[in-house]
Amino acid sequence: MLENLWSNRIPCAAVLLFALGFSTLLLHPNLIKKIIGLNIMDTAAYLFLTSLGYIPGRLAPIIVNGDTDPSHYVNPLPAGLVLTGIVVSVSVTALMLALTIRLYDRYHTLDLDKIYMMARQEQGELQ
Amino acid sequence: MKKKKSKFSQALRKWDEGSFDLTDALPEEQIAAPLPEQPYDWQLERPVVRLEQGEISMYRRLYPIFATVLATVMILFLFAAMIALPHTGSTQTPTLNELTDRYVADGMRETGAVNVVAGVILDYRAFDTLGESHVLYSAAIAVLMLLLSLGGVSMEPDPRERLITETDPILRSTAKLIVPLLVVFGVYNICNGHLGPGGGFSGGAIIGAGLILYSLAFGFERLERLLNFKSYRVIVVVALCFYSLAKCYSFYCGANHLESFISPGTPGRIFSAGLILPLNVAVGAVVACTMYGFYSVFKRGRI
Numbered sequence: 001m002l003e004n005l006w007s008n009r010i011p012c013a014a015v016l017l018f019a020l021g022f023s024t025l026l027l028h029p030n031l032i033k034k035i036i037g038l039n040i041m042d043t044a045a046y047l048f049l050t051s052l053g054y055i056p057g058r059l060a061p062i063i064v065n066g067d068t069d070p071s072h073y074v075n076p077l078p079a080g081l082v083l084t085g086i087v088v089s090v091s092v093t094a095l096m097l098a099l100t101i102r103l104y105d106r107y108h109t110l111d112l113d114k115i116y117m118m119a120r121q122e123q124g125e126l127q
Numbered sequence: 128m129k130k131k132k133s134k135f136s137q138a139l140r141k142w143d144e145g146s147f148d149l150t151d152a153l154p155e156e157q158i159a160a161p162l163p164e165q166p167y168d169w170q171l172e173r174p175v176v177r178l179e180q181g182e183i184s185m186y187r188r189l190y191p192i193f194a195t196v197l198a199t200v201m202i203l204f205l206f207a208a209m210i211a212l213p214h215t216g217s218t219q220t221p222t223l224n225e226l227t228d229r230y231v232a233d234g235m236r237e238t239g240a241v242n243v244v245a246g247v248i249l250d251y252r253a254f255d256t257l258g259e260s261h262v263l264y265s266a267a268i269a270v271l272m273l274l275l276s277l278g279g280v281s282m283e284p285d286p287r288e289r290l291i292t293e294t295d296p297i298l299r300s301t302a303k304l305i306v307p308l309l310v311v312f313g314v315y316n317i318c319n320g321h322l323g324p325g326g327g328f329s330g331g332a333i334i335g336a337g338l339i340l341y342s343l344a345f346g347f348e349r350l351e352r353l354l355n356f357k358s359y360r361v362i363v364v365v366a367l368c369f370y371s372l373a374k375c376y377s378f379y380c381g382a383n384h385l386e387s388f389i390s391p392g393t394p395g396r397i398f399s400a401g402l403i404l405p406l407n408v409a410v411g412a413v414v415a416c417t418m419y420g421f422y423s424v425f426k427r428g429r430i
Contacts, residue, residue, distance in 0.1 A: 005206075007214040015209060019202045026194035055223075056216045061243040062323055063235050063394070070228040071218075076243040077227050080255075083248060083328060087259045087414075091266030094421050098273040101425070113187065 010051040017044035031100045031110045035093060042089040046082045053078030239391025239400035240321040248326075249403045253374050256406075260370060260413050264363060267417045274424050295344075302344035309337030317411040321400040327407040331414025338419040347427065356430045359416050366409040373402055 005012055017040055024037030053075035061076035100110070107115045213220045230251070231243055240246035248256050316330030342350045380387035392399030423430045 001210055004210050004212075004214070008209050008212055010215050011212060012206070012209050015202065015205045018205065019198065022201065023194070023198045026198060027191060051215050052220065052222050054216060055218060060324075061231060063231075063241050063243065066235075068232050068235060070231040073231050073243070075223050075227050076230055076234075076247055077222070079244045080248045080252065083244075083326075084255060084259055087328060088262055091262050094270050095266050095273075097425065098270040102273055 010054075011048050014044045014048040014051065017041075017047065029112050031103065031112060034112075035096050035100070038096070039089065039093060042085065046085055049078045049082050049085070235394050237391065238403065239394050240403050241394050241400075242321055242323060242326075245321045245326055245403055245407070246400070249321075249406050250401070253377075253402075253406065256410065257370055257374060260367060260410055263413060263417050264367060267363075267420050270421060270424050271430070274428050298344045302340050306337045306341045306344075309340070310334055313337065313411070313415070317407050318397065318404065320407040321403045322395065322397070327410030328414055330407075331411035332418060334411065334415035335418025335422075338415065339422045342419070342423070347423065354416070354419065359420060359430050362416050363413050366412040370406055370409045373405065377402060 021037045021040030021042075021044060024040065025034050028034055028037065055074050058074045059072055061073045061079070063073075103115060104110060107118050109115060230247055234243045234246045234251075235241060238246035238250040240250065313330045313332075313334035316325035316333060317327055318330075320326035320330065338350065338354070377387060377389060379385070380389075389401040391401050394400070398404065420430050
């Protein structure tokens, strides 16, 4: 079992990164830190996908000298998936930062607990 | 009917100019009850807050416990999955199946791209990449919608900060040196995407970084002669439409077994690999403009 963990040490590092990001996302009250945590989780997913496609001793999937033997190249599919993930994470990060700017403009704080309390009080006043 | 239509077109024109106020569209009685303008000062209003704070403190005490338990359970599950996974670098993994074998073995002959990843994402799975470009564009539109109306005082950068960044000799001379290299390297990356490492996304991001550095060193006004909101819209919409129409044509031909005039060409040449080079250029234009657009919107509230 431990031998298995050692031979899978790169995916294990990805899991540790994921844990770091996930606990930041859950436990930190600051909105910017939450966004950073989500980005760390994204990075962990990319590391995991890349480690699935990697095979030591093989070339990057760019055909050299017309050699099209599949056993000479690493898996090209995870690279494409990671590319998709990077673009989506950039878009999501930009959207979250814009929403954070709007929230800060209204409540003048980035602390989610304070924002939550102020929003509840505003709701109570309106009713 | 005529009057109503003219009112609608007037609103549409105002919306296009960016001066459309959402309250214009609301019925009268909803405008009558305005939202509280000032942010609520929660520390001054003790009697109301104390009850709320009791509720919040309960929530605050329980939330970290639940969050820690949830995170720990999830991490333990993930580590259990790690034990069951095949070894990293093993050639017997289920991800290395006949699909990837086919991509490598026949990819160069079928798509004409020497870089197999470019062939996969811009030919076999081009629909996926089209969706990606649209995700990026929709995110840019959403950020614009959220921050354009904010406008005015709070988004304008501090004049002192502008004075510092836009007259800094180190920044200016570094930018003079680096920006042309960045743009040339980005164009090389885009045009070389089917022959080696690179492609529209990375090249576009490099060009976007060059544009951001230029506007940081020399001010937005000088870059606006090249790239303002109007040209941004034109570039992005033309690139996305070209991508969609080109892929429509190739899907139509492929599905109906028609002869397509797009040929893979000689692998290894710059003008080869059929649609991959023009699609890379389109994607690169979208990514470069969107990266600069994000920066500009976040910095000063408009493109």
